[in-house]
Amino acid sequence: MKPLPLYASLVVGLAILAAAPLYGDNYVVRTAAIVAMYGALATSWNFIGGFTGYPSFSTAAFFGLGAYVGALCQRSGVPMVVAWAIASVAVAAFAALLGGILLRLRGHYFAIGSIAVVELCRLIVSSWSSLTGGGDGLNLPLVQGTPEDLMRFFLMVMLVILAASLLVTILVDRSRLGFGLRCIHQNEDAAAMVGVNTTAYKVAAYTLSAVFCAAAGATYASWTGYIDPTDSFQIVLTVKVVVMALLGGAGTILGPAIGAAAFVLLEEVFWANFIDWNRAILGLVIVVLIFFLPGGLLSLRRRLMPGGAA
Amino acid sequence: MAEPLLSLSGVTSGYGQIQVLWGMDLAVNAGEVVALVGSNGAGKSTLLRTISGQLAPSAGSIRFDGTEIGGSRPDIILKAGIAHVPEGRRLFRGLTVRDNLLLGAYLRTDKQAIADDLEWVFELFPILRERQRQDATTLSGGEQQMCAVGRGIMSRPRLLMIDELSLGLSPRMVEHLGNALVALNKAGQTILLVEQDVMTAFELSNRAYIVENGRVARTGASAELARDPTVSDAYLSI
Numbered sequence: 001m002k003p004l005p006l007y008a009s010l011v012v013g014l015a016i017l018a019a020a021p022l023y024g025d026n027y028v029v030r031t032a033a034i035v036a037m038y039g040a041l042a043t044s045w046n047f048i049g050g051f052t053g054y055p056s057f058s059t060a061a062f063f064g065l066g067a068y069v070g071a072l073c074q075r076s077g078v079p080m081v082v083a084w085a086i087a088s089v090a091v092a093a094f095a096a097l098l099g100g101i102l103l104r105l106r107g108h109y110f111a112i113g114s115i116a117v118v119e120l121c122r123l124i125v126s127s128w129s130s131l132t133g134g135g136d137g138l139n140l141p142l143v144q145g146t147p148e149d150l151m152r153f154f155l156m157v158m159l160v161i162l163a164a165s166l167l168v169t170i171l172v173d174r175s176r177l178g179f180g181l182r183c184i185h186q187n188e189d190a191a192a193m194v195g196v197n198t199t200a201y202k203v204a205a206y207t208l209s210a211v212f213c214a215a216a217g218a219t220y221a222s223w224t225g226y227i228d229p230t231d232s233f234q235i236v237l238t239v240k241v242v243v244m245a246l247l248g249g250a251g252t253i254l255g256p257a258i259g260a261a262a263f264v265l266l267e268e269v270f271w272a273n274f275i276d277w278n279r280a281i282l283g284l285v286i287v288v289l290i291f292f293l294p295g296g297l298l299s300l301r302r303r304l305m306p307g308g309a310a
Numbered sequence: 311m312a313e314p315l316l317s318l319s320g321v322t323s324g325y326g327q328i329q330v331l332w333g334m335d336l337a338v339n340a341g342e343v344v345a346l347v348g349s350n351g352a353g354k355s356t357l358l359r360t361i362s363g364q365l366a367p368s369a370g371s372i373r374f375d376g377t378e379i380g381g382s383r384p385d386i387i388l389k390a391g392i393a394h395v396p397e398g399r400r401l402f403r404g405l406t407v408r409d410n411l412l413l414g415a416y417l418r419t420d421k422q423a424i425a426d427d428l429e430w431v432f433e434l435f436p437i438l439r440e441r442q443r444q445d446a447t448t449l450s451g452g453e454q455q456m457c458a459v460g461r462g463i464m465s466r467p468r469l470l471m472i473d474e475l476s477l478g479l480s481p482r483m484v485e486h487l488g489n490a491l492v493a494l495n496k497a498g499q500t501i502l503l504v505e506q507d508v509m510t511a512f513e514l515s516n517r518a519y520i521v522e523n524g525r526v527a528r529t530g531a532s533a534e535l536a537r538d539p540t541v542s543d544a545y546l547s548i
Binding site for chain 1: 362363364383384385388389393394396400401402403404405413414416417461465
């Protein structure tokens, strides 16, 4: 996409979400916040899954760890916003260390390894009762204010995280890092041969994919006021985020966020009426996507408008 | 005589539990074309991968221009001046011929010199100039090989290593690429060439190493090896 339309659609999209309190009730504001949150998660996944082509399923691990680190900080008296920052930095460091090990695997093996990370985190958090409260979960200090104020506040926070993740995406896309990551996606051996430091680049992408997830997780914990292991480390969350990114267009700048918005809206207006079939419909969406829309929603623009900007 | 540009002594390497190289000794002097020949599985490609840093040697030393490079990262070795044109070419799909070539200069920042080198690649392989806007993977096999060799040249290496130059190419294309290599060498490029086609290898090189089971079985001037009846018996079956 050319820079101008890109920035324009970005600003318009964020503005529509930010203006939710003006045109909708609390339910609409909540939906907007959820869209922003999933948008940030999908945009994060895009660094490792979209640009680099490594099918990571670690999103839920980063989200859950962010939630727990943030919650534990807040419970020991750290101010809320500082707790979010600590959670982001700590989980980013964790991802960098883990990435050095996990990214030696490729393809399916990496995918399986990254799922194992989610399960391991969940098991450790639920077993370590003395610190995490185990299966009983953790309560967080409640934020004071009316439900409307709170909703608005958390919408803004999620929007800031989404905007930050998009901004970093744009920067990466234009940098040597982004170019190197795309080379790795195309052909990792050849990338190494032209002098891309593949290990460092992959670890950088994996770390970037963690930091905003952690921020979103920590924010989510403060928002709901209570977290437990099963809710924080959901495999379904991980899968959903990947589907959102693919739905919008993996490896593009805005695609994952657009996919997240489309997915959440579909879920709210449509699947919510088919509770029993929810997961089955998710499966169907995945299959349809892979067969008919491998380039995501953004590729429709190119198909429907021949000669349109790629 | 001064120290060779590249010298290997007692290098062992392999994949996990499988050892492929069992103590390789080899030297390449500046300005030479050296060929590595040998049957499938002898360890020729493994040797190149070990030199370019994709595999770490488990023992032995690899010295390049007076420095030990064994076990360094591929980008460090490329920066030191060794470019590897891999078997099977490995071009980047979705990128034009021109971009693929420019990627060879990924680590360089000297813009003017990069432009000059691109011009030099186009002189060596005029067809690439015509096709520079085309997706690199839509080229014919021989043209892709030219693009891969060109990408290697674009890092302005002091040693260019080419794996399986002629594999799967028509005789005419092989001759064309061979002429380009001779021209490159005349311009001062040192080349280490892995080649299955023994005759082509001997023709293009000054010296050759015959590799068998991960060790050097014979070495000598290519012209002499080509005349040696034991070599022709073993490798040419005529």
